[in-house]
Amino acid sequence: MKYHEPRLISLTNAIVVTVFYIILFMVGALIISPGSLHHFYTIVFLLCSAVLLFVISFFVFRYTLEKFIYSKIRLIYKTIHSIKTKKSEVRPPRIDTHFLDEVSHEVEEWQQEKSREIEQLRQLELYRREFIGNVSHELKTPLFNIQGYILTLLDGGLDDASINKEYLKRSEKSIERLIRIVEDLDEISQLESGQMKLNITRFDILALTREVMELLEMKAQKKEIRLVCAQQEKPIFVEGDREKIRQVLTNLLENSIRYGNEKGRTKISFFDMDEHILTEITDNGIGIESDELPRVFERFYRAPRGRAIFAKGKGLGLAIVKHILEAHHQTVNVRSSTGVGTTFGFTLKKV
Numbered sequence: 001m002k003y004h005e006p007r008l009i010s011l012t013n014a015i016v017v018t019v020f021y022i023i024l025f026m027v028g029a030l031i032i033s034p035g036s037l038h039h040f041y042t043i044v045f046l047l048c049s050a051v052l053l054f055v056i057s058f059f060v061f062r063y064t065l066e067k068f069i070y071s072k073i074r075l076i077y078k079t080i081h082s083i084k085t086k087k088s089e090v091r092p093p094r095i096d097t098h099f100l101d102e103v104s105h106e107v108e109e110w111q112q113e114k115s116r117e118i119e120q121l122r123q124l125e126l127y128r129r130e131f132i133g134n135v136s137h138e139l140k141t142p143l144f145n146i147q148g149y150i151l152t153l154l155d156g157g158l159d160d161a162s163i164n165k166e167y168l169k170r171s172e173k174s175i176e177r178l179i180r181i182v183e184d185l186d187e188i189s190q191l192e193s194g195q196m197k198l199n200i201t202r203f204d205i206l207a208l209t210r211e212v213m214e215l216l217e218m219k220a221q222k223k224e225i226r227l228v229c230a231q232q233e234k235p236i237f238v239e240g241d242r243e244k245i246r247q248v249l250t251n252l253l254e255n256s257i258r259y260g261n262e263k264g265r266t267k268i269s270f271f272d273m274d275e276h277i278l279t280e281i282t283d284n285g286i287g288i289e290s291d292e293l294p295r296v297f298e299r300f301y302r303a304p305r306g307r308a309i310f311a312k313g314k315g316l317g318l319a320i321v322k323h324i325l326e327a328h329h330q331t332v333n334v335r336s337s338t339g340v341g342t343t344f345g346f347t348l349k350k351v
């Protein structure tokens, strides 16, 4: 909203009052003594009194207006400044030409900033609540399983050779799952808090991909999924933390096997994007519904189709992938079509 300065308003008001006074004077003089307006002294008196009235009313208007506005705005202005400067340096308000422009602008800015902060806090609060719910849910399942096995063993199962070893083995598996969840959470929290130091080096991403593929070959064979890498002999050098990128590739390839169809295939391709190398992992598996796509990188999020095909997932793999790439100042994206397949792509700096 554009407004006028107190000086301008006072000037207008003073002119109006003075003009009104002159008209009133002339009308009065005409009524009382019609000839008096021709006298030199009357005109001089009229002019002098008009100038005096103009000056006095201008200053009275200006003083009253500024005092009024100043008293209203002073508090807001001080509050904004003390918040902005975190109380370190509170600038005293000045009443000069741009004072109101400045205040209005700052109030608008402040209001927008506060609205954004409130929205962010609301989102964080929602996220925090969901997160705590998810963690306890994920931890509960293996914990209850372990409790069940131990209670059965204590209830006499320990002496039953047909179940004792089996139940101990199952307990061990549940403990292993608990450890993996805690390790993943630890990794995410370290990445989020920026505590994780990246060991940035120059490495060949093609060679690293082949290493990861070899390690996952057995898992892929179980579902008769073919892992295919781009037919390329020349090394592709990128910059990054080799071990962290190994984890990114492992998580993405593991997902393509987990959520891939039997006898399917996973293809890994590399694209030269001038300053970056784009690595894409494409499967022809179950795919992800379009409304679920934006959520797959959230901690603990599992799409119902994915959950149905592989119940043991933790929903943390993609969150870790995203954090690792963000720590590299790079991006990860996904496109998918249910029944057709999914492609995850991420970039790394070319060197």
Ligand SMILES: Nc1ncnc2c1ncn2[C@@H]1O[C@H](COP(=O)(O)OP(=O)(O)OP(=O)(O)O)[C@@H](O)[C@H]1O
Residues within 6 Å of the ligand: 251, 255, 256, 258, 259, 260, 283, 285, 286, 287, 288, 296, 301, 302, 303, 304, 305, 306, 307, 312, 313, 314, 315, 316, 317, 318, 319, 342
């Ligand atoms: N290639 C894929 N095809 C189809 N769905 C996928 C694919 N990759 C991920 N998803 C979906 O995204 C969800 C999140 O994946 P994410 O890797 O974070 O967790 P997860 O595989 O369930 O568990 P984990 O933490 O053990 O990796 C999965 O549960 C699955 O529903």
Ligand SMILES: [Mg+2]
Residues within 6 Å of the ligand: 251, 254, 255, 313, 316, 317, 318
């Ligand atoms: Mg996964």
